[in-house]
Amino acid sequence: MNESSTTPFLAACRGEPVPYTPVWFMRQAGRSLPEYRAIRAGIPMLEACRQPDLICEITLQPVRRHKVDAAILFSDIVVPLAAAGVDVDIKPGVGPVVADPVRDRAAVAKLPHLYADSVSFVAEAVELLVKELGGTPLIGFAGAPFTLASYLVEGGPSRTHAKTKALMYSAPDVWHALCERLAEITSSFLNIQIGAGASAVQLFDSWAGALSEADYRHYVLPHSTNVLEGLPAGVPRIHFGVGTGELLGAMAEAGADVLGVDWRTPLSAAAARVPGKPLQGNLDPCVLFAPDDVIDLEVRRVLAEGRTAPGHVFNLGHGVLPETEPDRITRVVELVHEHSRRSAAE
Numbered sequence: 148m149n150e151s152s153t154t155p156f157l158a159a160c161r162g163e164p165v166p167y168t169p170v171w172f173m174r175q176a177g178r179s180l181p182e183y184r185a186i187r188a189g190i191p192m193l194e195a196c197r198q199p200d201l202i203c204e205i206t207l208q209p210v211r212r213h214k215v216d217a218a219i220l221f222s223d224i225v226v227p228l229a230a231a232g233v234d235v236d237i238k239p240g241v242g243p244v245v246a247d248p249v250r251d252r253a254a255v256a257k258l259p260h261l262y263a264d265s266v267s268f269v270a271e272a273v274e275l276l277v278k279e280l281g282g283t284p285l286i287g288f289a290g291a292p293f294t295l296a297s298y299l300v301e302g303g304p305s306r307t308h309a310k311t312k313a314l315m316y317s318a319p320d321v322w323h324a325l326c327e328r329l330a331e332i333t334s335s336f337l338n339i340q341i342g343a344g345a346s347a348v349q350l351f352d353s354w355a356g357a358l359s360e361a362d363y364r365h366y367v368l369p370h371s372t373n374v375l376e377g378l379p380a381g382v383p384r385i386h387f388g389v390g391t392g393e394l395l396g397a398m399a400e401a402g403a404d405v406l407g408v409d410w411r412t413p414l415s416a417a418a419a420r421v422p423g424k425p426l427q428g429n430l431d432p433c434v435l436f437a438p439d440d441v442i443d444l445e446v447r448r449v450l451a452e453g454r455t456a457p458g459h460v461f462n463l464g465h466g467v468l469p470e471t472e473p474d475r476i477t478r479v480v481e482l483v484h485e486h487s488r489r490s491a492a493e
């Protein structure tokens with residue numbers, strides 16, 4: 148057991164009692180923070196993700212400022228793809244863009260493998276962070292096969308995922324071969340972070356909510372299961388997607404310990420769908436643009452709904468929006484701690 152095994156964040160992930168509800172935010176490191184914009188000035192995203200000192204500093208910024216209960220490694224879901232040799236870049240205001248989209252068997256066969264040497268900068272950053280963070284847990288992360296496949300097949304961000312689904316339906320063998328390769332890359336990337344000292348991991352299947360449950364089960368679940376089941380026991384596995392209210396049961400079956408929920412599904416409804424599973428979420432990121440009294444009310448609502456689950460990690464329902472006022476984020480941390488301490492004492 149390491150030092151951080153008793154923190155509220157890890158206890159909540161395991162459904163154990165907590166003195167207060169732990170809180171962190173997806174995209175807590177990023178453009179909402181002036182200190183992030185300053186340190187990133189002139190450095191392209193993927194280049195920043197390759198520098199251990201910079202990764203370390205950017206990861207620590209929101210922990211220092213907001214006093215959140217967990218850090219999340221500063222990286223991106225396409226970092227392992229780029230490190231393995233896929234020609235992918237992150238365009239500001241757009242997202243990941245892939246030079247040669249992967250749409251047939253030959254392209255799948257050409258996908259490179261990920262070797263630990265290619266992402267030594269990540270292991271180095273995690274080791275530095277574990278020292279710097281003291282007792283605060285570090286969350287490692289990766290993109291799940293479907294979400295990564297969508298960027299590779301579409302060539303960039305997509306609203307409908309039409310080309311991805313077209314490949315899935317018309318060439319299922321190519322689709323499964325692609326997802327197998329991606330599961331292998333994702334699994335290596337997560338294992339490297341855990342090996343270097345990450346206390347928990349989050350598998351982002353951000354865009355899986357675009358699928359019906361039947362398609363999710365047929366085309367995606369086996370691959371996400373391979374990723375999650377291939378991780379060492381004892382490290383909590385959080386699994387999250389946007390608009391996945393209908394998929395929560397299936398995503399739990401993939402081997403998640405904690406289910407991330409977006410703002411559309413009340414945590415009490417989610418708890419009923421995945422009995423026995425701790426939940427993470429789910430304040431609407433836009434509530435951070437609301438007046439103080441509305442923020443307070445919404446935080447209390449999410450906490451109350453979260454109490455219906457065996458464990459609750461407070462978070463947003465998706466990432467912090469870049470226009471968010473940092474003081475609002477800090478305020479939410481204080482409110483979550485204050486209100487949940489009070490109800491724990493009752």
Ligand code: CP3
Nearest residue numbers: 173174175176177220222223224239240241242351353466
């Ligand atoms: O603080 C954290 O949460 C850790 C950092 C993190 C980033 N990307 C940094 C980042 C995490 C967890 C991610 C994951 C990620 N990347 C996901 C899954 C999470 C989600 O949002 O659903 C996805 C789909 C991506 C792909 C991606 N990368 C997008 C859609 C974008 C935004 C493009 C833009 O400019 O609006 C990126 C770029 C990115 N990743 C930024 C950051 C801080 C912004 C780049 C910048 O600051 O210049």
